[in-house]
Amino acid sequence: MAQKGSGGCTPAEGCTSAGARALLVTGEAGTGKTALAEAIADALEARDRYYYVQLHSWTGGKRFFDYQTDPAQSEEKGFLTKVAEASQTEGWTVVCLDEMDKAPESFEALFQDWLQTGRVPGKPGEHLYTNLDRLLVLVTSNGMRESGLAVPVSQQQGAGE
Numbered sequence: 001m002a003q004k005g006s007g008g009c010t011p012a013e014g015c016t017s018a019g020a021r022a023l024l025v026t027g028e029a030g031t032g033k034t035a036l037a038e039a040i041a042d043a044l045e046a047r048d049r050y051y052y053v054q055l056h057s058w059t060g061g062k063r064f065f066d067y068q069t070d071p072a073q074s075e076e077k078g079f080l081t082k083v084a085e086a087s088q089t090e091g092w093t094v095v096c097l098d099e100m101d102k103a104p105e106s107f108e109a110l111f112q113d114w115l116q117t118g119r120v121p122g123k124p125g126e127h128l129y130t131n132l133d134r135l136l137v138l139v140t141s142n143g144m145r146e147s148g149l150a151v152p153v154s155q156q157q158g159a160g161e
Helices: 033-043 061-065 079-087 105-117
Strands: 021-026 050-054 093-098 119-121 127-129 135-141
Touching: 021 033, 033 050, 033 093, 033 135, 050 079, 079 093, 079 119, 079 127, 105 119
Parallel strands: 021 135, 050 093, 093 135
Antiparallel strands: 119 127
């Protein structure tokens, strides 16, 4: 799943993106998948720009992808809004999405779109772009279901060359 980012340039500026650098790590519970993400954040000196989220069957797109606008809550930024803002600072931003196999498949589709475009919807009419050149995403899976995230090596660009 590793791809080069876009340099933080937006599609409105005429840039096209190959997507974020991402790694799908699979294995049984307790084998160190999340510890690997933390170790990478430490090695990249990105602990202050390390974002972790445990995914569940009830993980929904709204809280993850955009601003909260419920009048009963204060306006709280969504997870990816925080990530996108951090990616605009100097250095790496590291994201760990733990147990993608537990998230709804509809969530996975939205997540893949973000990996490719870096676009995060916000308030109506507002978008924020993630600097994909400063982003490393680790997605973990315990293998509870097949994931559409993995690309067979034979289908990766440049495989076998």
